[in-house]
Amino acid sequence: MKKEIGLVVIVVLLCSGVSYAGLFGKSDKEVAEEIKKREAVLNASFGETLARKDKEIAAKNVEIEKLKLDNAKLSAELEESNKKLEKMEQEKSVLPVEQKVEETRTLEEIITTEIxxxxxxxxxxxxxxxxxxxxxxxxxxxxxxxxxxxxxxxxxxxxxxxxxxxxxxxxxxxxxxxxxxxxxxxxxxxxxxxxxxxxxxxxxxxxxxxxxxxxxxxxxxxxxxxxxxxxxxxxxx
Structure with a gap:
């Protein structure tokens, strides 16, 4: 009966990922205590891993939200730049005529006053x-x-x-x-x-x-x- 319990414990340990090294030859009580101890360590380790993963996921989510905000900001800046560029192009198309008129006026002033x-x-x-x-x-x-x-x-x-x-x-x-x-x-x-x-x-x-x-x-x-x-x-x- 003790042997059967021992085998069951070992199977449980194997399934749970806990090493069974050093358990052979111990009493059922000792094996049960060792199992509890090792499962506690395993659970603690798993909890730490899970907490770390949750923390990493939370950090990634924060980063994603920041990227979304940055992207929205860049989109707004791009739209504003496009509007400014369009305005500059419109002004540029008018500028040559206005500039030509101004230069001609200046030439007129220089030449007319002297000749x-x-x-x-x-x-x-x-x-x-x-x-x-x-x-x-x-x-x-x-x-x-x-x-x-x-x-x-x-x-x-x-x-x-x-x-x-x-x-x-x-x-x-x-x-x-x-x-x-x-x-x-x-x-x-x-x-x-x-x-x-x-x-x-x-x-x-x-x-x-x-x-x-x-x-x-x-x-x-x-x-x-x-x-x-x-x-x-x-x-x-």
Missing amino acids: TKYAQVVPSAEELKIIFNTDFFFYHDVLEAVIYRSLDVIVKALKAHPDHRIIIAGYTDSFGSSKTNLHTSLVKAKAVANYLIAKEIPEDKIIVEGLGSACPIDTNKTREGRKQNRRVEIIIK
Whole structure:
């Protein structure tokens, strides 16, 4: 009977994971006490493990909640950044026009205040036109020295605002052949362009045109009207 009890105890110990080493040869009472002692140790160890796991799970849950909060915060920040970016893009699309108008106004101030008595300055929203009468500023196809000061003012303004493009267009009155007028107007426009290039205005910023008798600004039927039509225009865009 004692042997049967001993076997049962050993089976219980095996099933419970408790080592049965050192139990053989002991009385049932001693075995029972040893079992209780070892089960208490096992239960305590299991309880500690369970408590540790619960603590780890709780910590993980706290971490998950923190990550959720961080994610929500990041999502809100991203949405705010996208709104700011969209606003910046909208402002950026408007800025070039406003900036161009402001730069043109500044060019107008620089140029108009210094050369109005030598040339006609015609401003508009996005460009500035300076008209030089070729009878006054040219001797045949050569620039007169009197034009240098005006061109130097334009050079100064262009260097202060280098993002602009320049169109230099020459015109004549309607007298003479179309071929001669086109050639004459182009030569005079090139003379102005060459002066600007010599003053270090980039050549690739300049477009030169000889338009002959096209686009008259006055009648060609009078001497004064023809004089007005003989001109070189510098258009700053």
